[in-house]
Amino acid sequence: MSVTPAPALPRITAVGTAVPPDSYTQAELLEAFRITDPRVRSVFLNGGIERRNLVLPPVGPDGAHRPETQGELLRKHLTNGLRTGAEAVRVCLRRAGVSLRDVRYLCCVSSTGFLTPGFSALLIKELGLDVDCSRLDVVGMGCNAGLNALNAAAGWASTHPGDLAVMVCIEACSAAYVFDGTMRTSVVNSLFGDGAAAVTLVAGGEPDGGEPDGSREPVGVRPGPRLLRFASHIIPDAVGAMRYDWDDDAGRFSFYLDPQVPYVVGANAEESIDRLLGAAGLRRSQVAHWIVHSGGRKVVDSVRVNLGLSRHDVRHTIGVLRDHGNLSSGSFLFSYERLLAEDTVVPGDYGVLMTMGPGSTIELALVRW
Structure with missing residues (x-):
């Protein structure tokens, strides 16, 4: 069979x-x-x-x-x-x-x-x-x-x-x-x-087992992390905490950020991360690299405290926020770029990518080099 x-x-x-x-x-x-x-x-x-x-x-x-x-x-x-x-x-x-x-x-x-x-x-x-x-x-x-x-x-x-x-x-x-x-x-x-x-x-070429998988030769493969799994965590009670909608007074679309956003995100960070890692049989201590969205100083601090991370763990997130502000959906990739430039990643390292936004939602990905 x-x-x-x-x-x-x-x-x-x-x-x-x-x-x-x-x-x-x-x-x-x-x-x-x-x-x-x-x-x-x-x-x-x-x-x-x-x-x-x-x-x-x-x-x-x-x-x-x-x-x-x-x-x-x-x-x-x-x-x-x-x-x-x-x-x-x-x-x-x-x-x-x-x-x-x-x-x-x-x-x-x-x-x-x-x-x-x-x-x-x-x-x-x-x-x-x-x-x-x-x-x-x-x-x-x-x-x-x-x-x-x-x-x-x-x-x-x-x-x-x-x-x-x-x-x-x-x-x-x-x-x-x-x-x-x-x-x-x-x-x-x-x-x-x-x-x-x-x-x-x-994808393809050389799977994790190291044996040929029958696919054609992949285009431009470079050493980089494999995407192991994704996870989402939505907070329905905070659906209106982050919005981009029409402002009648201004006569145009306008962003709105609830002052409680950092604390809502931080309070839900631990559950969402533990679910992602638990499904892979991992603990937080086994994650070598944390790439977190540069949502703002209070957001980063709230996530860091709730996950027990050090400022060193989120150094690239803090650096991108300092030099560019919040770049919305692409922020985490600016931090990922800085991690690669640092040249400290070694094969076998696990990393977590984490973004937060309207919904209110926490999105996660687990990667391994």
Whole structure:
């Protein structure tokens, strides 16, 4: 009796990131928008963020940055997102040692604007990818969406051994700002930055057992972690704690973050992590690398305390928050890129990828090098 072999586990083979060219300190942003309210200034200057890459609004006749219409914000989302998304993909493919023609699946993630057609179709045209490239757009899921999309890309890769899948997070957060002087918008405006991040995935070639699996030679395989499993944990009671919805007063879409978000996420972190690791027969002490979403200083601290992690464990998360702010769905890939640059990973190491966002949701992935 023949036994159907289990699908090969996908491997992350490369990562690439991109940000807009202009970077601003928090103090420079306060000056640029002429913010004098001491409460708002305190939010900007005490959030663990030093600078962010942003595309600021045009300057009006009085020398101040003028409010943008919803149409202008959507055009910013398109132009800024397409530029940084294409750059992140090119960097990622170059590091993977593959070409644009090798891409067989493209998954695009964004939560900072709405486009039809979406970034997947636009990037296929912009980059000159093959017109028969499979594609998916993950829209509106928020900061956790990078792992939701990685799960989808990994599923495609596992059923197409040897073929190259690309997942790219494209967030033009400056296309989602409302400047009305309220504390609600000021918290958001102090936190998010613009950027894109991409990863390549390939399954097959040499499975975990080390024996040939019958698939064709995989494209551009590089040493990288295999994606062992994913897990989700939704908190229905906090469904409205993180929102991007229409603001009647401002006449545009606007972010909302409940002040209790850090504590809600932190309180649910332990259960979700233990479920992920327990299913693999692991303990937290066996995880060598923690890649946590740079959601904000309070969010990172709450997760760290509830999981018993050290500041060293989340050093890359803290560093990305400091240098770029919260990059929404792609934040964890900026941290993953820094981990690889550090060159401390050894074969056999386990890692956890963790993102948090609207729902309220915690998304997780377990990887092994």
